[in-house]
Amino acid sequence: MSHAATHTIEHAEEGLGVYTQKLGMWVFLCSEVMFFTALIGSYIILRWGSAESWPVPAETLNIPVTALNTFILICSSVSMVKAYAAAVHDDQRGLKRWLLTTVLGGATFVGVQAYEYIHLIGKGFLPSSGLFGSTFYTMTGFHGFHVTCGVISMAYCTLRAFRGKYAGGNFHGIETVGLYWHFVDLVWIILFTIVYLF
Amino acid sequence: MQHWWFPTSASSYGAELDNLFVLILYITGAVFVIVEVGLLVFLVKYRKREGRKAEYIEGNTTAEIVWTTIPAVVCVFLGLFSQPLWSRIKDPARIPADAIPLEVTAKQFEWHFGYPGPDGQQGTADDYGKRNELHVVVNQNYRVRLQAEDVIHSFFIPVFRLKQDAVPGMQIMAWFRPTRTGQFELACAELCGLGHYRMRARVFVHTPEEFAAWQASQIAPTTPAASDTTASSGRTAR
Amino acid sequence: MTTAGVAAEHLEHALHDDRPFIRKYVFSTDHKIIGIQFLFLSLFFLLVGGVLAMVIRWQLGFPGKAMPLPGAWPSTMAPDGVVLPEFYTALVTMHGTFMVFFAIMPLLVGVFANYLIPLKIGAPDMAFPRLNMWSFWLMIPAGALMVAGFFVEGGAASSGWTGYAPLSANPEYTGATYGQQLWCLSLIVFALSSLLGSVNYITTVVNLRAPGMTWFRLPLSIWALFITAILALLAVPILAGALIMLLFDVVLHTNFFLPAGGGQPLMWQHLFWFFGHPEVYILILPAMGIASDLIANGSRKPIFGYHSMVYAICGIAFLGWVVWGHHMFQSGMNPRLGTTFMVSTMFIAVPSAIKVFNWMGTMWRGNIHFTTPMLNGIAFVAMFTIGGLSGIFMAATPADMYIHDTYYIVAHIHYVLFGGSLFAIFGGIYFWFPKMFGKMMSERLGKIHFALTFVAYNLTFFPMHILGIGGHMRRIYDPSQYEFLRPLQPMNEFISLSAFALFISQLPFIWNFFHSLFWGKKADINPWHDNGLEWTAPSPPPHGNFETTPTVYHGPYEFSRPDMEQDYLPQNQPLPAPQPVAH
Numbered sequence A: 001m002s003h004a005a006t007h008t009i010e011h012a013e014e015g016l017g018v019y020t021q022k023l024g025m026w027v028f029l030c031s032e033v034m035f036f037t038a039l040i041g042s043y044i045i046l047r048w049g050s051a052e053s054w055p056v057p058a059e060t061l062n063i064p065v066t067a068l069n070t071f072i073l074i075c076s077s078v079s080m081v082k083a084y085a086a087a088v089h090d091d092q093r094g095l096k097r098w099l100l101t102t103v104l105g106g107a108t109f110v111g112v113q114a115y116e117y118i119h120l121i122g123k124g125f126l127p128s129s130g131l132f133g134s135t136f137y138t139m140t141g142f143h144g145f146h147v148t149c150g151v152i153s154m155a156y157c158t159l160r161a162f163r164g165k166y167a168g169g170n171f172h173g174i175e176t177v178g179l180y181w182h183f184v185d186l187v188w189i190i191l192f193t194i195v196y197l198f
Numbered sequence B: 001m002q003h004w005w006f007p008t009s010a011s012s013y014g015a016e017l018d019n020l021f022v023l024i025l026y027i028t029g030a031v032f033v034i035v036e037v038g039l040l041v042f043l044v045k046y047r048k049r050e051g052r053k054a055e056y057i058e059g060n061t062t063a064e065i066v067w068t069t070i071p072a073v074v075c076v077f078l079g080l081f082s083q084p085l086w087s088r089i090k091d092p093a094r095i096p097a098d099a100i101p102l103e104v105t106a107k108q109f110e111w112h113f114g115y116p117g118p119d120g121q122q123g124t125a126d127d128y129g130k131r132n133e134l135h136v137v138v139n140q141n142y143r144v145r146l147q148a149e150d151v152i153h154s155f156f157i158p159v160f161r162l163k164q165d166a167v168p169g170m171q172i173m174a175w176f177r178p179t180r181t182g183q184f185e186l187a188c189a190e191l192c193g194l195g196h197y198r199m200r201a202r203v204f205v206h207t208p209e210e211f212a213a214w215q216a217s218q219i220a221p222t223t224p225a226a227s228d229t230t231a232s233s234g235r236t237a238r
Numbered sequence C: 001m002t003t004a005g006v007a008a009e010h011l012e013h014a015l016h017d018d019r020p021f022i023r024k025y026v027f028s029t030d031h032k033i034i035g036i037q038f039l040f041l042s043l044f045f046l047l048v049g050g051v052l053a054m055v056i057r058w059q060l061g062f063p064g065k066a067m068p069l070p071g072a073w074p075s076t077m078a079p080d081g082v083v084l085p086e087f088y089t090a091l092v093t094m095h096g097t098f099m100v101f102f103a104i105m106p107l108l109v110g111v112f113a114n115y116l117i118p119l120k121i122g123a124p125d126m127a128f129p130r131l132n133m134w135s136f137w138l139m140i141p142a143g144a145l146m147v148a149g150f151f152v153e154g155g156a157a158s159s160g161w162t163g164y165a166p167l168s169a170n171p172e173y174t175g176a177t178y179g180q181q182l183w184c185l186s187l188i189v190f191a192l193s194s195l196l197g198s199v200n201y202i203t204t205v206v207n208l209r210a211p212g213m214t215w216f217r218l219p220l221s222i223w224a225l226f227i228t229a230i231l232a233l234l235a236v237p238i239l240a241g242a243l244i245m246l247l248f249d250v251v252l253h254t255n256f257f258l259p260a261g262g263g264q265p266l267m268w269q270h271l272f273w274f275f276g277h278p279e280v281y282i283l284i285l286p287a288m289g290i291a292s293d294l295i296a297n298g299s300r301k302p303i304f305g306y307h308s309m310v311y312a313i314c315g316i317a318f319l320g321w322v323v324w325g326h327h328m329f330q331s332g333m334n335p336r337l338g339t340t341f342m343v344s345t346m347f348i349a350v351p352s353a354i355k356v357f358n359w360m361g362t363m364w365r366g367n368i369h370f371t372t373p374m375l376n377g378i379a380f381v382a383m384f385t386i387g388g389l390s391g392i393f394m395a396a397t398p399a400d401m402y403i404h405d406t407y408y409i410v411a412h413i414h415y416v417l418f419g420g421s422l423f424a425i426f427g428g429i430y431f432w433f434p435k436m437f438g439k440m441m442s443e444r445l446g447k448i449h450f451a452l453t454f455v456a457y458n459l460t461f462f463p464m465h466i467l468g469i470g471g472h473m474r475r476i477y478d479p480s481q482y483e484f485l486r487p488l489q490p491m492n493e494f495i496s497l498s499a500f501a502l503f504i505s506q507l508p509f510i511w512n513f514f515h516s517l518f519w520g521k522k523a524d525i526n527p528w529h530d531n532g533l534e535w536t537a538p539s540p541p542p543h544g545n546f547e548t549t550p551t552v553y554h555g556p557y558e559f560s561r562p563d564m565e566q567d568y569l570p571q572n573q574p575l576p577a578p579q580p581v582a583h
């Protein structure tokens, strides 16, 4: 870790007992929770807070494909856990393998989502297609953006893993990125449930 | 009670609202005087003097409990005191039953008033409309259904102390009873675009006889109800 | 890398700083430089917001008359110097936006959180210095996008700083197509900057406190900035979410806030004020913290009731989340909800009263030094009291029905944000300028600036209460349209003249600031005889702040201890040994 990225001081006063990067990630995720709360809360108000009927999601969206995509994303969360365990145990081969798996899983998810968008837009379902279109594209779009950011940072971690930067049980970077990844995964499970299934 | 700093109060709840305002003014005024005078006294009395040292005081629990409790009690009192008046003015369920229905529609940058006609019912053949002119009878309850066509506007009649936003996509109820005859003004109080400042209507509070005469002129066969959409009409009425 | 290694590396930096100029002063990761960068940027935007206010006041005081230099104004804004209505709505929008997001908030959070947190807790820098640098550099595009609004077709955003939909959601209603989009984009970038800052401040305070700096030894300024960072962390993303939906309504023709497509205009208000009320506290809590430090120092006394001051900060912050509906009493929201919000709002009076009385308690039996920072601290208490008390009128729902959207609200917000926040900010600048730049500001000019500002400020904003009670609506371009407002016009004129005087009263500050920067008297290490750790580092502190990590022995308000000759005791010096009992 270069000195510019994080500071630690000698014998610091006891904080929460969490190292700085991890604490920073937790704090950041609190903010992310509020961001998605704004989007999801608006969706709930717009959909259930008015008398107008809502289109049946399954008539527009391809549920089986997205269900498979959800499964892939959950698997990538599992492989992230494996990567973290490998980093803790200084298993460099395992770390590289599981990080690559995670990146691939995330990238697949984004790819399938892009395919879904192209397909839906081709069918004439646009952000301007009523409240359903507005909320669908905004929520899944911002989630997709978050996954993309995750894939990019994970790819960066993978690169660093191949350069041996996590050798010797240096797992902080992996754990921190992993937290973000699990969060994005969790948000998707909520979105999939309330946007696709309900 | 009439206070110089308020415009005339001309509605049934106007005076009560002013009194609430004045009550809060007395309470906050007392706090204001205590704090500001106390501050000034301290500044003079405890100003820096050579050779003197400040007293080492870290706090006083009793004093702090006192000035935590008093504001809490006062605020609960103010809340309890305000609530009945508020719900009487704004609770749709408590609008007087004998109120005459008015349809008010706001759009950039004008007001449209839909009157129920002599039968007192909206949605009948004798309804008529008027642009930027609200004509009402003194001591009569009115129920306003507020709508907006484009953006949010706010229905504000200062002398009635009444303010209620008109929101597109919503139908919001408000009511009032004028208590004073005369000509007043209605303003838009919510920024609604570049013409917000001139989104003004005139309010005429008539005696019943005056109103009847005015209404007759509105529904006379020579002036069909829907014709009144020209800009200049406001100036000549009365 | 071991922690000791990092610390050693820092010491090395402190001893011979060989960073190139661009890393040292431009793309610097040093929290002190970043704080100073924020200072220059936000003072610039304060000036911009002030100039806009002058144009507003011109139009209100002298509606329809040509401004000075009539030829210099673009014809799309003020042909022949006469302000156009569409320019006027843009002015009120941009004045509010600049002041809230680009002046007061960065002054409090960008400047003081950045500069003070590491110094006052005894840390070498922020937890994430590089993110901190980004937090500043994102404010440049954010500000540029906002300013750009004035120069695009259709002019700057003109739906108010609150951006109420649908006025803001469909460009047809204002004509400011690109201006509104730029407004949204700019604030989204601003939200990112704020996020990076908040993550840094919170992590730093939690994890990087020097040994001995326990939670209840933190100065109140740090407590306030810490709680503020939590508020910003949680509130600003709500704004970002709302802005994104609004931007999509404008650009992608979604229907979040447009009733024609099933959207709900009131949802914007709920989102905006769910952010907006905590935002109000983001704008005042740090000022309260700074004022506490200034008042304890100026009175040479421990802060009265330190613990309850901390709890009051937390209480205000917590209540801030459950009161947003008080901005919406007349919006068409269910009146029963209005009652709930009235009660929760009233309760804010409790922690606010605790703070005011504790500040008074701090001055009581003190030895008050009338330094410029202290004068500003006192003004903060006096003016915040007025702003707080006038808020009670709006909290009472029936009274609010009359004064909502009138000049009463304008008076209230300015008593809190100018009378409160800005006086504390000025006080803070006078107080920490010696530490920031190693030079003293002129006390004489500082007092002149204070006296002029205090008088002109009250002459400007106090009469606005009376305008509001007279029924004068906010954001109207020409009050002379209304018969009932015509008798109030002399007061409008008076306010405008006072506002011009207020603007001119800032000249001594500007002169003092820049003159002292270059030719000011050299500052000692601890010119105000204060106890904070920042006063144990050189003025200005080197990169890395402290030669060795300080150890903290007590709280920050050990002034005038009876067992000591000296009337202050820095936090890194142990308490005097207890004297043997006499009897």
Ligand SMILES: [Cu+2]
Residues within 6 Å of the ligand: B153, B154, B188, B189, B190, B191, B192, B193, B195, B196, B197, B199
């Ligand atoms: Cu308007």
Ligand SMILES: [Cu+2]
Residues within 6 Å of the ligand: C276, C277, C280, C323, C324, C326, C327
């Ligand atoms: Cu509020």
